[in-house]
Amino acid sequence: MTFQTRRIGVLTGGGDCPGLNGVIRAVTKTAQNEHGASVIGIEDGFEGLVEGRMRELSHQEVSGILGLGGTILGSSSKGDPWHYPVEVAQGRIETQDLSYRALRNVERWGLDALIAIGGDGTMHIARRMMEAGVNVIGVPKTIDNDVPGTDVTFGFDTATTVVCGAIDRLATTASSHHRVMVVEVMGRYAGWIALMGGIAGGADVILIPEIPFSWAPVFDKVHERQSLHKRFTIVCVAEGARLPDGSEVVAGLDAKRTDPKRLGGIGAVVAKAIEAGTGHETRATVLGHLQRGGAPTVADRVLATGFGAAAAHCAARGEFGVMVAVRDGTIRPVPIAEATAAQRLVAPDHHLVAAARSVGTCFGDR
Numbered sequence: 001m002t003f004q005t006r007r008i009g010v011l012t013g014g015g016d017c018p019g020l021n022g023v024i025r026a027v028t029k030t031a032q033n034e035h036g037a038s039v040i041g042i043e044d045g046f047e048g049l050v051e052g053r054m055r056e057l058s059h060q061e062v063s064g065i066l067g068l069g070g071t072i073l074g075s076s077s078k079g080d081p082w083h084y085p086v087e088v089a090q091g092r093i094e095t096q097d098l099s100y101r102a103l104r105n106v107e108r109w110g111l112d113a114l115i116a117i118g119g120d121g122t123m124h125i126a127r128r129m130m131e132a133g134v135n136v137i138g139v140p141k142t143i144d145n146d147v148p149g150t151d152v153t154f155g156f157d158t159a160t161t162v163v164c165g166a167i168d169r170l171a172t173t174a175s176s177h178h179r180v181m182v183v184e185v186m187g188r189y190a191g192w193i194a195l196m197g198g199i200a201g202g203a204d205v206i207l208i209p210e211i212p213f214s215w216a217p218v219f220d221k222v223h224e225r226q227s228l229h230k231r232f233t234i235v236c237v238a239e240g241a242r243l244p245d246g247s248e249v250v251a252g253l254d255a256k257r258t259d260p261k262r263l264g265g266i267g268a269v270v271a272k273a274i275e276a277g278t279g280h281e282t283r284a285t286v287l288g289h290l291q292r293g294g295a296p297t298v299a300d301r302v303l304a305t306g307f308g309a310a311a312a313h314c315a316a317r318g319e320f321g322v323m324v325a326v327r328d329g330t331i332r333p334v335p336i337a338e339a340t341a342a343q344r345l346v347a348p349d350h351h352l353v354a355a356a357r358s359v360g361t362c363f364g365d366r
């Protein structure tokens with residue numbers, strides 16, 4: 001190795017997603033096989049870095065995990081070292097700056113590089129670590145596909161495959177009972193999962209945060225299908241879509257999380273409104289964490305392997321302050337600053353929104 005990178009730390013931060021183990025495997029095997037470096041697995045994201053919970057990953061430990069969902073290291077959405085949640089009294093959470101502990105552990109464990117696998121929250125923390133002098137490399141993950149700087153994140157293909165499969169199933173029972181089926185999908189403030197999963201499943205209505213909707217076009221779509229003797233309707237709604245009055249539907253708040261807001265519940269609200277507004281029997285299904293669990297698809301396994309190998313090569317070359325990304329069909333490093341720019345949302349005039357409209361999909365705006 002030209003740059004003396006002997007020990008590489010790796011962590012998985014934020015919500016898990018299928019493909020994380022593929023990255024851990026590729027980082028470890030590439031570092032060991034090609035660069036003679038060792039890899040230290042940090043447990044539960046930045047939490048483990050603050051608390052000094054880590055272990056060396058052996059070749060054996062990362063063997064046979066490519067098709068395994070979740071992360072063998074554990075993950076957490078609550079470990080921002082600069083805003084670390086500490087229970088100061090029973091039930092009273094205060095955030096404290098414990099970044100010095102994380103930085104001390106980087107030194108104690110002799111980490112020449114730190115590979116942070118995560119979404120936008122993790123990339124923000126990685127950037128701060130970089131500014132504090134840590135040799136950081138980011139790997140973008142999330143089912144939401146909303147990390148700026150990369151055309152795609154792994155986990156997204158698996159999640160949309162789950163959504164498509166669910167819509168296929170809901171369509172058969174909807175058809176038997178002549179019902180409206182509302183399926184609520186994840187994605188936080190981005191509509192990528194609803195858009196792609198909805199298109200793949202042939203949803204009649206897709207509601208996403210980026211395109212404000214009102215009730216009348218949604219009700220009209222249900223009536224239109226009825227008049228065409230297509231006696232069921234599938235509505236795919238993103239958890240972050242805003243109701244016509246502009247409000248979000250929030251499932252709860254958790255002060256310990258990097259983003260305290262937990263979205264969820266819009267499916268039931270939409271179903272109730274459609275039933276009341278059209279007189280048609282309507283049911284809601286929330287796909288929830290089914291979208292994040294289980295084995296990664298082929299596309300996500302391949303992307304995870306490509307990202308992991310690329311990140312290990314960056315570490316070996318001493319190329320830091322970057323995130324590996326997909327650009328124009330190839331994997332390459334981009335400045336981590338790009339990954340912390342504004343969230344990557346669906347442009348309302350995205351060509352796939354246009355394609356969906358062309359086949360008759362309603363976005364509730366017209």
Ligand code: F6P
Nearest residue numbers: 015077142143144186187188263
């Ligand atoms: O960011 C991934 C994601 O699954 C979002 O789509 C969703 O809003 C959130 O995480 C759910 O988080 P949690 O698993 O902490 O409830």
